[in-house]
Amino acid sequence: MSTQEITPNNDPVFERVALVGAGLIGSSLAWVSRKKGLARHVAVTSRSDATRKRVAELGFADSLHAEAKDAVTDADLVIVCTPVGACGAAAEAIAPYLKPGAIVSDVGSVKMAVVRDMGPHIPEGVHFVPGHPIAGTEHSGPDAGFAELFEGRWCILTPLPGGDPAATAKLRLFWERAGSMIEEMDAEHHDKVLAITSHLPHLIAYTIVSTAVDLEESTKNEVIKFSASGFRDFTRIAASDPVMWRDIFLNNREAVLEMLQRFSEDLSYLQRAIRWGEGDKLQELFTRTRTIRRGIIEAKQA
Numbered sequence: 001m002s003t004q005e006i007t008p009n010n011d012p013v014f015e016r017v018a019l020v021g022a023g024l025i026g027s028s029l030a031w032v033s034r035k036k037g038l039a040r041h042v043a044v045t046s047r048s049d050a051t052r053k054r055v056a057e058l059g060f061a062d063s064l065h066a067e068a069k070d071a072v073t074d075a076d077l078v079i080v081c082t083p084v085g086a087c088g089a090a091a092e093a094i095a096p097y098l099k100p101g102a103i104v105s106d107v108g109s110v111k112m113a114v115v116r117d118m119g120p121h122i123p124e125g126v127h128f129v130p131g132h133p134i135a136g137t138e139h140s141g142p143d144a145g146f147a148e149l150f151e152g153r154w155c156i157l158t159p160l161p162g163g164d165p166a167a168t169a170k171l172r173l174f175w176e177r178a179g180s181m182i183e184e185m186d187a188e189h190h191d192k193v194l195a196i197t198s199h200l201p202h203l204i205a206y207t208i209v210s211t212a213v214d215l216e217e218s219t220k221n222e223v224i225k226f227s228a229s230g231f232r233d234f235t236r237i238a239a240s241d242p243v244m245w246r247d248i249f250l251n252n253r254e255a256v257l258e259m260l261q262r263f264s265e266d267l268s269y270l271q272r273a274i275r276w277g278e279g280d281k282l283q284e285l286f287t288r289t290r291t292i293r294r295g296i297i298e299a300k301q302a
């Protein structure tokens with residue numbers, strides 16, 4: 001069954017959007033859908049009573065469901081917004097209730113594992129188009145979301161070979177109207193790119209903050225009190241959700257380990273240059289990296 005006609009104007013892109021999971025990304029999608037009229041009805045589902053109570057107070061859902069099946073019934077677009085490790089079980093739970101012709105997507109930070117875990121549960125006649133907004137903060141939960149999160153940020157879609165191009169086009173339109181710029185690539189390439197641009201930086205941040213805290217405990221030094229701005233930036237990233245990041249590293253193992261190997265070699269190069277007083281090598285590398293920062297600022301992604 002084919003998807004509905006694409007609406008290039010300001011009409012809702014979908015009649016009913018169902019969001020499975022109401023954390024930072026799920027609540028931001030709900031807010032932007034309402035603010036920009038991307039859907040006539042936003043159905044939200046969350047397992048926990050406490051989260052559902054908070055979602056009701058915040059008021060970003062048109063309907064709120066304890067059971068995912070009730071949210072996805074009749075939905076034209078379902079976006080799974082749980083940690084990567086929970087995506088497979090979510091797909092299995094909603095599969096029998098999906099409407100023929102519906103689009104199922106996700107926002108997971110890893111794509112090969114999501115395709116592996118969700119793909120087998122998606123019924124014939126339902127279109128599976130995985131996605132990943134490259135937009136976020138260190139905060140989590142329903143209070144963390146805001147409508148502007150995706151504004152000017154990339155959203156990567158990883159359509160499956162042989163998938164329906166009309167479904168991908170419709171999901172593109174949804175994300176564009178949410179403020180994002182879209183890039184399509186295959187899941188394997190996505191996972192390699194994100195391993196270096198997002199996953200390794202988080203691993204380094206978690207490590208450096210943990211090293212500093214251990215040092216402070218063992219030496220009674222005032223590491224935290226006098227934390228310089230470099231360390232402070234790392235602490236922001238290292239405050240990110242532990243479950244989300246546990247799942248990312250468990251599910252993008254190969255690519256992260258490959259980048260970690262390269263990183264270790266480059267770190268050894270710097271270690272050697274410091275040991276042997278090779279200032280030219282240090283200066284040359286620091287000069288090269290400075291231009292990368294300028295490029296990111298010029299691309300308005302800083």
Ligand SMILES: NC(=O)c1ccc[n+]([C@@H]2O[C@H](COP(=O)([O-])OP(=O)(O)OC[C@H]3O[C@@H](n4cnc5c(N)ncnc54)[C@H](O)[C@@H]3O)[C@@H](O)[C@H]2O)c1
Binds near residue numbers: 047081090136142248
């Ligand atoms: N935080 C970011 O910066 C960011 C950015 C882009 C993509 N992502 C991806 O988006 C997804 C959601 O991240 P978030 O930041 O919104 O997380 P979050 O912790 O704010 O929200 C996660 C939601 O999933 C629910 N959940 C957790 N475990 C579950 C389970 N086993 N079954 C069903 N529901 C479960 C939680 O109750 C919560 O509603 C993750 O896959 C993450 O990789 C996050």
Ligand SMILES: O=C(O)C(=O)C[C@]1(C(=O)O)C=C[C@@H](O)C=C1
Binds near residue numbers: 108133240
């Ligand atoms: O801005 C942040 O705090 C983030 O870590 C967001 C960030 C990133 O690494 O850029 C984190 C994970 C996501 O998959 C996408 C975006």
